[in-house]
Amino acid sequence: MQAQRRTQEERRDATRRALITAARRLFAELGYGATNTPAIAAEAGVTRGALYHHFADKQALFEAVVEEEHALLALAINTAAEAEDEPGPVRALIEGGDAYLAAMQDPGRRRILLIDAPAVMERRKLDEINARFGLKTLIEGVSAAIAADAIRDLPVVPLAQLLDALFDRAAQAPAEELADYRKSIKALIRGLKT
Amino acid sequence: MQAQRRTQEERRDATRRALITAARRLFAELGYGATNTPAIAAEAGVTRGALYHHFADKQALFEAVVEEEHALLALAINTAAEAEDEPGPVRALIEGGDAYLAAMQDPGRRRILLIDAPAVMERRKLDEINARFGLKTLIEGVSAAIAADAIRDLPVVPLAQLLDALFDRAAQAPAEELADYRKSIKALIRGLKT
DNA sequence: TTTAGAAACATACTGGTTGTACGTAACAAT
DNA sequence: ATTGTTACGTACAACCAGTATGTTTCTAAA
Known part of the structure; x- marks a missing residue:
């Protein structure tokens, strides 16, 4: 499948949104301590690299x-x-x-x-x-x-x-x-x- | 130095006390998340083995x-x-x-x-x-x-x-x-x- | 008082997790 | 086209929690 061309801001916002949504889901369900970054990245459909690119x-x-x-x-x-x-x-x-x-x-x-x-x-x-x-x-x-x-x-x-x-x-x-x-x-x- | 003979209960209470005191110090200062078990054991003057013997x-x-x-x-x-x-x-x-x-x-x-x-x-x-x-x-x-x-x-x-x-x-x-x-x-x- | 057993530790190891370093692909500007 | 920059992916290193196993200390019965 061909990746459609998106502006950087669109890319950025999309993955940030996916990450925040996924994180919110897991934090809400498991709590902060029991939620790990691999699970967040997986739930967001990205890799941990993306996570650590957008968040310190x-x-x-x-x-x-x-x-x-x-x-x-x-x-x-x-x-x-x-x-x-x-x-x-x-x-x-x-x-x-x-x-x-x-x-x-x-x-x-x-x-x-x-x-x-x-x-x-x-x-x-x-x-x-x-x-x-x-x-x-x-x-x-x-x-x-x-x-x-x-x-x-x-x-x-x-x-x-x-x-x-x-x-x-x-x-x-x-x-x-x-x-x-x-x-x-x-x-x-x-x-x-x- | 010769280890004086102590009853099991004394040993037990002494190390439990040391562990709880050390843990209280570190938890109070750093918070739960930032406190690790090696630091607690070191502060208590015992090994992590003792910690996990007394606490799950x-x-x-x-x-x-x-x-x-x-x-x-x-x-x-x-x-x-x-x-x-x-x-x-x-x-x-x-x-x-x-x-x-x-x-x-x-x-x-x-x-x-x-x-x-x-x-x-x-x-x-x-x-x-x-x-x-x-x-x-x-x-x-x-x-x-x-x-x-x-x-x-x-x-x-x-x-x-x-x-x-x-x-x-x-x-x-x-x-x-x-x-x-x-x-x-x-x-x-x-x-x-x- | 020896000795078998249990309790109290110490040491060694494993799996998992975080954060980072580095490499690659997508977009932007000239 | 190309060059730089941003967005990602992959690989790696350090660390930590928990466990398994070995060793020492105490207890109690023979």
Whole structure:
């Protein structure tokens, strides 16, 4: 079969995409440690040479996966948020959290973002990604709520981090207990009302 | 030098201790992934043969380290708790949290318990250890607070998990922001009051 | 107190994995 | 066409986890 002529950028993007997709699949299913580069390359239909041409090492590939997964997650949440009509700032926080929990129902996504990423990536790098995506929305939400005098005046970033921690933990709860977690989270957030 | 005669149990305990201590040092400093068994054995002053005689694999050694670290953590917290005189159940939760945060100021401990353990160990095993130590205390505290009608009636275990998540996140905050985190946590818990 | 057996190690080896060096093919520019 | 550059493929070296096997130390019974 004759290889069709492609521009370098097309070639590059295609194999990068194949690699990231394959890696995401395997990282999600097996975890970072149990996933090896031969398997990733095979799943992507390329050789390890291609992998190490596009990514410095296995960790760099993982970081690319994490970045994309965060972007997809943010997309899912924002999509859900735009469907809602403007509620109060406290309700917005709770509903945003619900959207987050819904988007986190994929076990692979949990494995990558909540379990492996903190262990594999440098703290700084993960924080930076977080700041650009999920946490950013939360900080804005908390800020708005405080500005509207809807919740107590507390340090914004720490409070946002804590709410983030609540949702992260709830996301890892067994599905049948999710409702109880949501109930408690609602109570915790509502307790912040002025 | 003549090897003094030791009982098997003494030999066994001594090398197990040396291995766990050495492993704890290296896991704390380098993380699980970057720590290799030759380094652990060298640091412990034994060979890898001894390591694999006492532990099934690297992961089993790590789990032993986690178990001990959790025990030490619980010990530190309980010691601090007994120094306090009996406060109200809500104050008890907050002060218990402060003791936890104080005991978590060791970066190696954070690395092992909060970063690596969730990624390395099976969920079930880690949950089981948690249930025996830190979380157990929290569940009791939450239970007592609800029984005393000091906080709202919410599902105990989920709420305890969520509070645990709060403290875990706060423990990972930069030292200079710890005060802000504690302030927000206090507000969140106090907001649960009936 | 010798001796058989078991437990506690040490040594040697194997398979697998990561990262690199180097070679080749595809595209780009002149 | 050719020359350089980017995208890959192949071969290799280092390392590491785990195992198999040998050796030493302790235990206990004869």
